[in-house]
Amino acid sequence: MERAKVNQGIDLSAYEDVWVLGEQREGKIQPVTIELMGEGRKLADQLQKKLAVVIPGYKIESEVEKLLHYGADIVYYMSHPLLSSFSTDGYTSAFVQLIQKKKPEIVLVGATSIGRDIGPRIAARLGTGLTADCTKLEIDAEDGKILQTRPAFGGNLMATIVCPKNRPQMSTVRPGVMEKAIHQETAAGTMETFIPDLSENDIRAKLVEIIKEEKKQVNLTDARIIVSGGRGLKSAEGFHLIQELADVLGAEVGSSRACVEAGWIDASHQVGQTGTTVRPDIYIACGISGAIQHLAGMNESKYIVAINKDPEAPIFGICDYGIVGDLNDVIPAMIAKLTQKEVSI
Ligand SMILES: Cc1cc2nc3c(=O)[nH]c(=O)nc-3n(C[C@H](O)[C@H](O)[C@H](O)COP(=O)(O)OP(=O)(O)OC[C@H]3O[C@@H](n4cnc5c(N)ncnc54)[C@H](O)[C@@H]3O)c2cc1C
Incomplete structure (x- = not known):
C-alpha cells in the first residue's frame, strides 16, 4: 500500500x-x-x-x-x-x-x-x-x-x-x-x-479461531476502587495483604512498575505511564513512592489514599488522605476496622 x-x-x-x-x-x-x-x-x-x-x-x-x-x-x-x-x-x-x-x-x-x-x-x-x-x-x-x-x-x-x-x-x-x-x-x-x-x-491475515485467555482478567480501567502495592511490600508475598484489603473493599489490585519488574505480580496490574491509566473513585497506594510515571496513570482518581512510612514521599504531595506508617501495621488495621474486628496499633 x-x-x-x-x-x-x-x-x-x-x-x-x-x-x-x-x-x-x-x-x-x-x-x-x-x-x-x-x-x-x-x-x-x-x-x-x-x-x-x-x-x-x-x-x-x-x-x-x-x-x-x-x-x-x-x-x-x-x-x-x-x-x-x-x-x-x-x-x-x-x-x-x-x-x-x-x-x-x-x-x-x-x-x-x-x-x-x-x-x-x-x-x-x-x-x-x-x-x-x-x-x-x-x-x-x-x-x-x-x-x-x-x-x-x-x-x-x-x-x-x-x-x-x-x-x-x-x-x-x-x-x-x-x-x-x-x-x-x-x-x-x-x-x-x-x-x-x-x-x-x-484481508491478508485470516482469523482462524478466538481463544480466550484463561487467567482472571484484571479490569483496572472500570474499577471503582483500586488497592495498589509498590516496592514497599518487599516481596511477592506482600501482595497477599494487598489482595486481602482489596477483597474486603471489592477492589481490583494494582501495582507500581517496580513490583512488575521484580516479578512479584503480572504486568496486567501495572498502573502508570507504561501501564494502565485509571480513574477510580478511590485509589489506595501502599508502599508506592509516587514517581511521576506512576502518578501519570492514577492522578485523575477521585480520592487518593497513600500509605507510606516516609513522610517525605512524593505521593503525599498529591493524595487526599495520607497515612505515615508501616503498611504491615496500617493495612491489617484497616482490614480489621472494615470487618469490624477489634484493633490496636
Ligand atoms: C520510561 C519510564 C516509564 C515508567 N513507567 C512506569 C509506570 O507505568 N508505572 C510505575 O509505577 N512506574 C513506572 N516507571 C518507574 C518509576 O519511575 C518508579 O521507578 C516506580 O514507580 C517506583 O515504584 P515504587 O513506588 O513501588 O518503588 P519505590 O520508588 O522504591 O518506592 C517504595 C516506597 O515504599 C515505601 N516503603 C518502604 N517500606 C515500607 C513499609 N513497610 N510501609 C510503608 N511504606 C514503605 C518507601 O518509603 C518508598 O516511598 C517508569 C519509569 C520510566 C523511566
Whole structure:
C-alpha cells in the first residue's frame, strides 16, 4: 500500500465534525468508545460542530443504536460480513473509505490494542498526522485547531502537539483517561449505515479461531476502587495483604512498575505511564513512592489514599488522605476496622 503524500496544500475548510472511531468485541460496544464520546462531545460543542461515532461490525444494529443515547449526532454503522471480527486490513480500509467520503476535522481513536494497530495506518493512508497516547485535548480558542497534550521524555514534560496543515487531526487516547459520556433516556441524532467496498482478498491475515485467555482478567480501567502495592511490600508475598484489603473493599489490585519488574505480580496490574491509566473513585497506594510515571496513570482518581512510612514521599504531595506508617501495621488495621474486628496499633 502506497503511503499518501502529506502537505499538499489541502482545503482545510472542507473538513468538519468530530469523530470517534468506536470499538466492538463480539458485538458488544467497548467502554473506551463511550469515554471518547464524552471527550468528543466537549470538543464538538466548542467548535459548534457535530459529533459522530463510527462502529464497524455485522448484524449488530441494535447494539450500535444504543450509542444514540450517549450524545452522538450521527452514528455511522459500517456494516459488512468481513467486519464482524477485527482485522487490521479490513478495519483500516473501511475507516479510510468513510473518512475520505465524509471528511471529518478531528478523529479520536482509543489507544487500545486495536486502536494502536489501525490508528497510524489510517493516518498514513490519509497523509495526515497522529498524536499517540494523549492525556488532554483542547480546542485552541484562536484558530480552532486541536491542542493534543501527551507525556514526553519519560513523563518529565508534557508536550502539546498540533496538526496545522493536514486533515483530519488524529489522536489516540488511552482507555480510562477521559470521562464517559452520560447515558440519556431519550435517543437523539441519526444512524446511517455505510457498506464499505471490501473483499476477502483485501484481508491478508485470516482469523482462524478466538481463544480466550484463561487467567482472571484484571479490569483496572472500570474499577471503582483500586488497592495498589509498590516496592514497599518487599516481596511477592506482600501482595497477599494487598489482595486481602482489596477483597474486603471489592477492589481490583494494582501495582507500581517496580513490583512488575521484580516479578512479584503480572504486568496486567501495572498502573502508570507504561501501564494502565485509571480513574477510580478511590485509589489506595501502599508502599508506592509516587514517581511521576506512576502518578501519570492514577492522578485523575477521585480520592487518593497513600500509605507510606516516609513522610517525605512524593505521593503525599498529591493524595487526599495520607497515612505515615508501616503498611504491615496500617493495612491489617484497616482490614480489621472494615470487618469490624477489634484493633490496636
Ligand atoms: C520510561 C519510564 C516509564 C515508567 N513507567 C512506569 C509506570 O507505568 N508505572 C510505575 O509505577 N512506574 C513506572 N516507571 C518507574 C518509576 O519511575 C518508579 O521507578 C516506580 O514507580 C517506583 O515504584 P515504587 O513506588 O513501588 O518503588 P519505590 O520508588 O522504591 O518506592 C517504595 C516506597 O515504599 C515505601 N516503603 C518502604 N517500606 C515500607 C513499609 N513497610 N510501609 C510503608 N511504606 C514503605 C518507601 O518509603 C518508598 O516511598 C517508569 C519509569 C520510566 C523511566
